[in-house]
Amino acid sequence: MLKILKRKSRPLGKDRTGIKVGIPRFLNVWSTHQFWVGFFQYLGVGKIIFSSETSEEQYRTYGKGRITMDSCYPVKALAGHIGELLHKDINLLFVPMIYSLPSFLKGHVLDTLSCTRVMMSVENIKAGFLRERDEFKERGIAFVSPFVPFGEPELLPKYLYEALKDHIPYLTLEETGKAVKEGFKALESFERRMREKSLEIIRWCAKNQRPALLVLARPYHMDPGIGHEIDAEFQPYGYPVLWYNYLPLEDWLLEWLFGQEIKAGIIKSPFDISDVWTSSYSSNTNEIIWGAKFAARLPWITGVIRLSSYECGMDQPTFTPVQKIVESSGTLFFKFGELDETKPAGSVKIRVETIVYYLDRYSPKIIEEKLAKLDKIPPEITK
Ligand code: SF4
Incomplete structure (x- = not known):
């Protein structure tokens, strides 16, 4: 299902409505999607489009032949999501490398890391779209895959700013920090409703x-x-x-x-x-x-x-x-x-x-x- 979300008012006066962000609905995006919605809405991008839910058809049509390594199916399925988004009206493909996760168990456990395959899936699957030619460049789509340590939220503004500063005009570290806060607010509110x-x-x-x-x-x-x-x-x-x-x-x-x-x-x-x-x-x-x-x-x-x-x-x-x-x-x-x-x-x-x-x-x-x-x-x- 395609989701196009309305833009919230933005703190700076620069127009970013031409930015159309595609996000694959894969792996730990399933537990953090509301963060990304809150984050990009705060930055005032024009559109946020998630790929469809995984399906055999999506994998067969867009993903097969892109896999460069043997892995579990949830990782392989990412190829279908990326391939599908390449056929959508987007100019920024955002695929976070989620290193660690937000968790209610934080402070009671040794760490809140994601599976190493979750993080590495991004580079592995991306390679399948660069094998013969750069399919992202060919379609005028910027591929952005920041390192995302949700377990250390104080580091998020820096990593996200570094990844996005060349793609979102007039972006500052301070504004990225505020967007991160909005992202967490959106995620917490969603989780509260679910609980x-x-x-x-x-x-x-x-x-x-x-x-x-x-x-x-x-x-x-x-x-x-x-x-x-x-x-x-x-x-x-x-x-x-x-x-x-x-x-x-x-x-x-x-x-x-x-x-x-x-x-x-x-x-x-x-x-x-x-x-x-x-x-x-x-x-x-x-x-x-x-x-x-x-x-x-x-x-x-x-x-x-x-x-x-x-x-x-x-x-x-x-x-x-x-x-x-x-x-x-x-x-x-x-x-x-x-x-x-x-x-x-x-x-x-x-x-x-x-x-x-x-x-x-x-x-x-x-x-x-x-x-x-x-x-x-x-x-x-x-x-
Ligand atoms: S190996 Fe990792 S990414 Fe694959 S299903 Fe298991 S936990 Fe998920």
Whole structure:
């Protein structure tokens, strides 16, 4: 889907409406897109265009033959996104090399790095468009790929200014700094709304004693061409689906779920994952582990759906710990691994029917047993 967004008023009087920015909807752009919208809107560019969601057709039409290395499918799919944007009305192709990520776990973990393939994907895929000739130059499109350490936000203005100063007229470091602040505001506001929605779902489950599912995956498995909408298959059966990266973080809720372990000295705070994961460098991995802990404790999450892509080296070491965390609480665990460009529609349908059978059968007992392990239900949950 193509998104053309309205421009906000701009602090300086120089016209930038002729700048048309294309951004591929790939990898960790899925968790940071609102930052980029807020950032470029503040700078007053004329248009921001995201590529479509990943699809087999996009990959076949624009991406195949551009791949210069073997990799997981989410990285390969970037070639389709870049190729598609080359056919749009843009003059600046902005493909961030995201080194580290914003994370609510920052300060509780060792780091919030992105997967190295996320960062390196940009240069690798770009090479496929330079192999025979410079396709960007040929189409009058500037390719801009700044280093983006979201984990050190104070460095962002410098890196983004350096990358964009030759492409955005009259840009200053100070203005870039203000645009970065606007970007974070937009991202935080979006995440707040998503977390509020999740809390609404949890409250509904609590009031009606109904089960829900939690998805543990990478943020880009929300892309229908990467995660194949497996989560959506459960909704017709009456199972609301939560995503680990937008869980509610209210103090009273986390105190209820993790308070006993904090008092017992097992963890230092609700965001502490050191009891189950010591090498907490990768942002998405840390949040997946935390999501597994949350799912294991929240009574109304009776099943976890784990998604993973073909050839994902980052997920491999987490499979067993995540499954153990979830299953040790009696919560059901189901994994859909090795996902690539083709949706395994038939086998997904059969598996979903089987999973729903188990969920229907065991959910009431799981809710009851998980409730019995916790203190009294906080009144805020049924508000
Ligand atoms: S985390 Fe896995 S799927 Fe994502 S870019 Fe890294 S290797 Fe690929």
